[in-house]
Amino acid sequence: MSAGVPHPQLGAEGVGLRRGRDASLPSPTDNSGVTLNAGPGLAVAAALAVLIAAATALLAQLGTARAAVLASARAVVQLGAVSLLIGVVVRSLGTSALFVLLMVAVAAFTSARRLTRHPSGWWVVLPITAGPLPVVALLVAGGVVPATGIAVIPTAGILIGGAMTATSLAGRRMRDELIARRGEVEAALSLGFLPRDANVEIARPSAAQALVPALDQTRTVGLVTLPGAYVGMLLGGASPVEAGAVQLLVLVLLLAVETVAVALTVELVCRGLVRT
Known part of the structure; x- marks a missing residue:
């Protein structure tokens, strides 16, 4: 879980950086509606990235093609498990x-x-x-x-x-x-x-x-x-x-x-x- 992305709640309030301004004043930027589409397109993009990494490693004879595929597979399993557990753990x-x-x-x-x-x-x-x-x-x-x-x-x-x-x-x-x-x-x-x-x-x-x-x-x-x-x-x-x-x-x-x-x-x- 190195260099990860903090949970959205680690925003102004989650990390203790209180806004300290009147609630009636608008935020400099309203990003409340910004979300990522976690649909089939995301899965396809991730699979293509793994394929590119493995193919490049094979062509360049880096010896890391298998490691790239296995690491990606582990990431899927581990992040999936964490996503299911995190709601209970926290x-x-x-x-x-x-x-x-x-x-x-x-x-x-x-x-x-x-x-x-x-x-x-x-x-x-x-x-x-x-x-x-x-x-x-x-x-x-x-x-x-x-x-x-x-x-x-x-x-x-x-x-x-x-x-x-x-x-x-x-x-x-x-x-x-x-x-x-x-x-x-x-x-x-x-x-x-x-x-x-x-x-x-x-x-x-x-x-x-x-x-x-x-x-x-x-x-x-x-x-x-x-x-x-x-x-x-x-x-x-x-x-x-x-x-x-x-x-x-x-x-x-x-x-x-x-x-x-x-x-x-x-x-x-x-x-x-x-x-x-």
Whole structure:
């Protein structure tokens, strides 16, 4: 549930950005009637997109054609299940919290499998949760995000997904770099470096590259892309200003939690806690 689109209720009121204006004054933009047609046309468009991805991967010999089809099929099943369950889950904070824990478990399993087959891979729970969970708690405590499941679950999902991606990218880059430059690590050890310090000198620059997508997205928002949170809020009836404010919050929060995730992943790998 990474980089998703918040529920329409995460508009001016759902994320705590109260309009603070007289109800008699018109909204700058009335989007209350904007909806997407979720009919057969949407299914055809989605199927064509998957077909294009798989065909292109085959022609270019990228080796990802099967993965693209399977990932899309999983997305259909998972989103279908979530759509059926979400109405029940969001009725109480207790069930919403359990759902957030489920997201954490799935994210940790995914990142751990990307990095290693060793049981030590479960240490990735730390970078995946160290940023998102405290941030969501602070947002709720400060009244920025209402203490309701319909607000907490999407917010947590976006941040957990970002931390998961950053952890996986940083860990894989570090693993590959440490393997390719093993001789340099051994040379540093022979000069008296501690194992952690020797690994950090080699792997840290490559791990930092995992933040490039988040940095680029933040730099180019509004100029190159209109991210999902912004578009989703517009479709949900929020004004462009309200949608922009919430999207800005989402972007900077993602940048923060992903930076924390990368920093912790560097320490876990370089200290040997995660055996790659």
